[in-house]
Amino acid sequence: MKRFKKASDIKVGVIGYSGAFCMGRVHLEDMKAAGMTPTAVCEIDKKLLKVAGKEWSGIETYTSIARMLKKSDVDLLAVITPHNLHAKHVLQCLNAGKSVCCEKPLAITTEECDRMIAAAKKNRCLLTTYHNRHWDGCALTGMKQIKKGVIGDVFRIEAHMAGYSKPGNWWRSSKSISGGVLYDWGVHVLEYALQILALSNAKMTEVMGLAKTGFWAPKTKWKADTNEDEALAIVRFNTGQWLTLTMSSIDSNPKPSMLEITGTKGTYLMNHGDYEIIKPGKDGNKVTKGKNVQGDWGKFYKNVADHMVKKTPLIITPQWARRPIHILDLANRSAKLGRAIKTTYA
Ligand SMILES: NC(=O)c1ccc[n+]([C@@H]2O[C@H](COP(=O)([O-])OP(=O)(O)OC[C@H]3O[C@@H](n4cnc5c(N)ncnc54)[C@H](O)[C@@H]3O)[C@@H](O)[C@H]2O)c1
Known part of the structure; x- marks a missing residue:
């Protein structure tokens, strides 16, 4: 180069x-x-x-x-x-x-x-x-706390973004243009989750996908090409950990947190502004709440420039960026096939 x-x-x-x-x-x-x-x-x-x-x-x-x-x-x-x-x-x-x-x-x-x-x-x-959101305040704060072991060993991550509303009349609502309901925000939240799972050197082994279609499609401009109403990806890792991603526009009872990270000693709820740590105690659960640090998107291009000038290792390599896409692609294919699909690495 x-x-x-x-x-x-x-x-x-x-x-x-x-x-x-x-x-x-x-x-x-x-x-x-x-x-x-x-x-x-x-x-x-x-x-x-x-x-x-x-x-x-x-x-x-x-x-x-x-x-x-x-x-x-x-x-x-x-x-x-x-x-x-x-x-x-x-x-x-x-x-x-x-x-x-x-x-x-x-x-x-x-x-x-x-x-x-x-x-x-x-x-x-x-x-x-x-992947500017690699440096979002919620990711920086969450990574620091989880590395410190506040919730013990992470074994499950559930990522969700949901609501009940008709998809908009723009290209993000078209499956053939956007990739589907999982792609736009899903790739950001998967990247948060994969950072956390990389702390335990977890390698994904298979992906299963489920999708519901047909409710919003007739009511949108995109008609038959409208994104799925809801889709789910389930990823299994060689470490025994697992990750789920749900994106929905037909959920009248959405989960309050974006990422729910469950470990052997407690649960970490990651949201954009703040976080909660829930730990079992003698008299029931103890909940600690806090604000996330400020994010720093500028670090993305700083790293790119340093890489092109000083050979500083690139943080967002194309192999890293391929991982969330591989999950989304396999989830799409699995939803059609009706079975889980093994992963491959680049
Ligand atoms: N990282 C983030 O925080 C973030 C935020 C918003 C959007 N995005 C991403 O940015 C991308 C664009 O999204 P958007 O909302 O800005 O879409 P958009 O439709 O508003 O913008 C896309 C632009 O590309 C132009 N374009 C299309 N074909 C072209 C061509 N052949 N040559 C030159 N220009 C062409 C269009 O005219 C349009 O102005 C998507 O991948 C989206 O996911 C990322």
């Missing part, structure tokens, strides 16, 4: 400036804060491209990825397009010799991840995924 003398030598750009969450601006700001040099924006929506041009004076602007790859000497590109386009856009950039940071989820299928990993290797380019 090409190395750079200093972070400011790394010319960076984004593909997709993004209307929904202004993610193009977020990436360029984080890249700039890490010392790299914003150089190019590619966006097919001309109005958004104009906004980007105004916000980043002197930046190169393109409406075609192929043209940008031909004309620009940008070194690292963030791919911020809808999920079903990630593999196509990432492969296009890698095969043009550009390093890539792909937004989460890295892809929809394991096979796409494996093609991207092979292309990065072949073209000697960096490939990473924007």
